[in-house]
Amino acid sequence: GESVGLHLPTLSVQEGDNSIINCAYSNSASDYFIWYKQESGKGPQFIIDIRSNMDKRQGQRVTVLLNKTVKHLSLQIAATQPGDSAVYFCAENIFGDYKLSFGAGTTVTVRA
Amino acid sequence: EAGVAQSPRYKIIEKRQSVAFWCNPISGHATLYWYQQILGQGPKLLIQFQNNGVVDDSQLPKDRFSAERLKGVDSTLKIQPAKLEDSAVYLCASSLAPSRELFFGEGSRLTVL
Numbered sequence: 301g302e303s304v305g306l307h308l309p310t311l312s313v314q315e316g317d318n319s320i321i322n323c324a325y326s327n328s329a330s331d332y333f334i335w336y337k338q339e340s341g342k343g344p345q346f347i348i349d350i351r352s353n354m355d356k357r358q359g360q361r362v363t364v365l366l367n368k369t370v371k372h373l374s375l376q377i378a379a380t381q382p383g384d385s386a387v388y389f390c391a392e393n394i395f396g397d398y399k400l401s402f403g404a405g406t407t408v409t410v411r412a
Numbered sequence: 413e414a415g416v417a418q419s420p421r422y423k424i425i426e427k428r429q430s431v432a433f434w435c436n437p438i439s440g441h442a443t444l445y446w447y448q449q450i451l452g453q454g455p456k457l458l459i460q461f462q463n464n465g466v467v468d469d470s471q472l473p474k475d476r477f478s479a480e481r482l483k484g485v486d487s488t489l490k491i492q493p494a495k496l497e498d499s500a501v502y503l504c505a506s507s508l509a510p511s512r513e514l515f516f517g518e519g520s521r522l523t524v525l
Contacts, residue, residue, distance in 0.1 A: 334514075341518070342518055342519075343503055343505075343516030343517050343518050343519050344455065344503070344514075344516045346513050346514070346515070349513065389454050389455075391454075398467065398468075398510035399445075399460055399467075399468055399510070400514060401457070402447075402454035402455045402456070403454050404452075404453055404454050405453070
């Protein structure tokens with residue numbers, strides 16, 4: 301079964317607020333994580349990644365935090381915009397496995 | 413840089429019929445993946461190629477699904493015969509190497525009636 305999951309299937313956010321999307325994983329051998337964004341009718345698009353030797357990584361308006369102690373991953377989006385409305389997936393790679401496993405996704409809706 | 417190309421974008425067939433999807437990865441990407449995404453779920457890996465060899469096909473229903481990657485570039489995924497539960501979006505992705513960033517195509521949406 302899937303070892304990657306998200307805490308909430310949906311998230312509604314006011315435009316301009318910060319969004320936090322959470323993901324839990326169960327395999328302690330996971331060493332690489334990616335967040336993807338999928339808009340309706342499109343394929344997933346890379347947002348940001350992080351390796352297990354890091355706790356935090358920042359991109360443009362996005363930050364990924366990794367807590368290996370509790371096997372938890374989060375994606376923070378600053379100043380959420382209408383264009384951020386999409387389904388967000390976390391994906392993990394297990395060391396030596398050479399493939400990505402995806403969680404079920406969180407649907408983010410931005411309110412104007 | 414051109415992205416991952418897939419065709420057709422949409423296909424409607426009746427159960428027990430056959431269908432084929434085509435994928436052209438990003439130039440130079442050695443690793444190619446086919447994922448199945450059922451509505452409301454995350455993508456599930458069906459098969460992974462490294463050049464023209466299969467790395468992982470453990471979740472491919474081999475009694476009805478087949479895939480090939482000739483010459484290590486384009487790939488086709490075939491379903492024969494199709495079942496109702498095969499209705500999904502079939503996503504092709506490519507990467508420079510295994511476990512590196514995956515680039516996805518727009519997907520091929522299959523509806524089996």
